[in-house]
Amino acid sequence: MLQQSIKSFIQQDQQIQYLLHLADNALILSHRNSQWCGHGPILEQDIALTNIALDQLGQARNLYQYAALLITEKTGISTTEDQLAYLRDVGEFKNCLLAELPNGDWGQTVLRNFLMGSYQFFLYQELQQLASGQLKAIADKSIKEITYHVRWSADWVVRLGDGTTESHARMVQALELLWSYTGEMLEPCDYEQGLIGTQSSYIKAAWEAKIAAVLAEGNLVHPTNDWMQSGGKKGLHTEHLGYLLAEMQFLQRAYPGLEW
Amino acid sequence: MEQTTNQLQVQFQKRVDEEQKIEPRDWMPEKYRQTLIRQISQHAHSEIIGMLPEGNWITRAPSLRRKAILLAKVQDEAGHGLYLYSAAETLGISRDEMYEQLHSGKAKYSSIFNYPTLSWADMGAIGWLVDGAAILNQIPLCRTSFGPYARAMVRVCKEESFHQRQGFECLLQLSKGSEVQRQMCQDAINRWWWPSLMMFGPKDDESPNSKLSMQWKIKRFTNDELRQKFVDMIAEQIKVLGMVLPDPDLKWNEQTKHYDYGEINWEEFKQVIQGNGPCNKERLEARKKAWADGAWVRDAATAYAAKKDIQKAKANSLNKETQQS
Ligand SMILES: [Fe+2]
Ligand SMILES: [Fe+2]
Numbered sequence: 001m002l003q004q005s006i007k008s009f010i011q012q013d014q015q016i017q018y019l020l021h022l023a024d025n026a027l028i029l030s031h032r033n034s035q036w037c038g039h040g041p042i043l044e045q046d047i048a049l050t051n052i053a054l055d056q057l058g059q060a061r062n063l064y065q066y067a068a069l070l071i072t073e074k075t076g077i078s079t080t081e082d083q084l085a086y087l088r089d090v091g092e093f094k095n096c097l098l099a100e101l102p103n104g105d106w107g108q109t110v111l112r113n114f115l116m117g118s119y120q121f122f123l124y125q126e127l128q129q130l131a132s133g134q135l136k137a138i139a140d141k142s143i144k145e146i147t148y149h150v151r152w153s154a155d156w157v158v159r160l161g162d163g164t165t166e167s168h169a170r171m172v173q174a175l176e177l178l179w180s181y182t183g184e185m186l187e188p189c190d191y192e193q194g195l196i197g198t199q200s201s202y203i204k205a206a207w208e209a210k211i212a213a214v215l216a217e218g219n220l221v222h223p224t225n226d227w228m229q230s231g232g233k234k235g236l237h238t239e240h241l242g243y244l245l246a247e248m249q250f251l252q253r254a255y256p257g258l259e260w
Numbered sequence: 261m262e263q264t265t266n267q268l269q270v271q272f273q274k275r276v277d278e279e280q281k282i283e284p285r286d287w288m289p290e291k292y293r294q295t296l297i298r299q300i301s302q303h304a305h306s307e308i309i310g311m312l313p314e315g316n317w318i319t320r321a322p323s324l325r326r327k328a329i330l331l332a333k334v335q336d337e338a339g340h341g342l343y344l345y346s347a348a349e350t351l352g353i354s355r356d357e358m359y360e361q362l363h364s365g366k367a368k369y370s371s372i373f374n375y376p377t378l379s380w381a382d383m384g385a386i387g388w389l390v391d392g393a394a395i396l397n398q399i400p401l402c403r404t405s406f407g408p409y410a411r412a413m414v415r416v417c418k419e420e421s422f423h424q425r426q427g428f429e430c431l432l433q434l435s436k437g438s439e440v441q442r443q444m445c446q447d448a449i450n451r452w453w454w455p456s457l458m459m460f461g462p463k464d465d466e467s468p469n470s471k472l473s474m475q476w477k478i479k480r481f482t483n484d485e486l487r488q489k490f491v492d493m494i495a496e497q498i499k500v501l502g503m504v505l506p507d508p509d510l511k512w513n514e515q516t517k518h519y520d521y522g523e524i525n526w527e528e529f530k531q532v533i534q535g536n537g538p539c540n541k542e543r544l545e546a547r548k549k550a551w552a553d554g555a556w557v558r559d560a561a562t563a564y565a566a567k568k569d570i571q572k573a574k575a576n577s578l579n580k581e582t583q584q585s
Binding site for chain 2: 027031034035037038039040041042043044045046047050051053054057058060061064081082085086105106107158159160162163164166167170247248250251252255258259260
């Protein structure tokens with residue numbers, strides 16, 4: 001477990017919460033994508049998705065390292081990226097629910113990457129303008145990677161949406177399943193207000209336009225249901241995250257305090 | 261005038277002897293082609309199946325740094341598979357045919373990957389021992405007589421030696437760690453040592469394909485020669501780890517200037533090749549499942565590409581018409 005004093009500090013510091021939120025999104029999405037490694041439908045695409053998982057892991061690490069540095073500076077207690085990733089429990093993770101849902105089939109996986117990647121793209125574009133220092137540097141680096149993730153996943157959404165009858169049907173189903181998890185990304189919560197609050201309606205509009213364009217190109221009807229699930233950002237997750245963390249954190253939990 | 265097969269064969273051997281590379285369009289003996297297809301595709305399959313035992317630990321890596329290293333490593337292996345499938349394709353077999361041979365059990369892959377990865381230390385042991393053995397097998401292949409294979413191996417070898425160093429470093433960290441970590445480390449070495457020795461294949465006097473492969477310079481060292489090199493290398497490196505190899509007969513021989521080592525369990529080797537290793541069925545099932553589950557994706561990609569081609573062709577002819585009118 002994370003030291004109680006660090007835990008309490010995080011609860012009071014919105015900047016740290018925001019960094020953890022960004023980092024958790026990247027890490028959990030990376031975890032899900034990495035589960036495909038060795039099991040993809042086409043060798044080249046296995047490699048491509050693993051590449052994306054690696055990018056996302058790199059983004060998560062940059063953000064955790066930055067958060068750990070700030071925590072160390074502000075509390076005087078030395079904190080590491082691994083403590084933040086491996087020693088927090090479900091309720092302390094701040095990723096959006098969309099990131100933690102199981103992979104489903106290849107269609108669901110590429111669609112999730114498209115929906116979330118597009119959001120990250122517009123978000124990081126804003127962060128390039130609004131953030132400063134380390135966070136701006138991370139945004140500058142990440143945006144290049146995310147640009148590719150969006151292009152790759154959008155291509156797949158179109159290809160599968162407009163491929164065969166079966167692939168189309170599977171994409172319709174995936175869209176139906178994932179759609180109600182998209183709203184949460186676009187509704188800023190308290191710790192997001194400070195930095196990007198003013199731009200959130202712009203991000204939302206840009207995201208909606210991008211999604212509508214790609215869905216249309218892939219012959220996919222835009223969903224109309226607007227009831228949205230939420231809670232992840234504030235630590236209220238689906239049942240899936242507990243299993244994910246149990247697996248991911250196993251060694252650090254079973255053998256506490258060791259170097260690996 | 262038509263050259264006789266005999267003349268062609270003589271010329272071929274002459275080129276091989278002169279260390280000229282044989283390229284896909286060159287004449288080659290049918291047996292040379294078949295031997296290479298078998299060997300390169302087996303090698304490609306090994307890379308792909310080899311992703312599975314290590315892939316097992318990606319989601320459980322104990323630190324973010326280790327996770328990134330492991331994920332990148334397994335991805336490298338996928339890349340190796342890709343280069344090798346491409347090299348084999350130049351010999352006139354398609355990747356789908358090779359997959360088909362793998363899935364039906366007709367094509368083999370390295371038996372080492374039929375052993376389970378039971379602890380985190382296995383990631384270190386595989387990198388150090390398995391990639392280490394692979395390097396010794398593969399370095400001579402960088403000069404193998406068939407051009408595309410040799411060129412693929414140059415790229416592969418660079419990455420493999422990186423993998424070996426990372427594997428060793430992973431074990432080194434464990435060897436300097438807690439009692440539990442040291443035990444983990446020793447246990448992994450115990451389990452991977454003998455199977456790694458088996459990676460060099462049967463003993464020379466029982467290796468049916470070796471002689472011709474040497475003559476054609478597909479192979480340049482015998483199985484036993486390479487195995488000895490490996491033992492000599494690892495017997496020294498393990499001292500740095502402060503661990504031991506699970507072989508009571510292992511000792512330095514002043515006369516031969518090599519390490520002597522104990523008898524390999526060839527019955528186990530045979531059984532694993534025949535499909536009775538601890539994970540043969542799981543490994544193959546995982547690949548078959550990935551292939552079957554991906555069928556609709558590949559179909560859709562093909563259908564979409566065809567649609568786009570038709571649209572493009574239509575647009576082109578429309579363009580021409582408007583230009584002409
Ligand atoms: Fe490899
Ligand atoms: Fe390797």
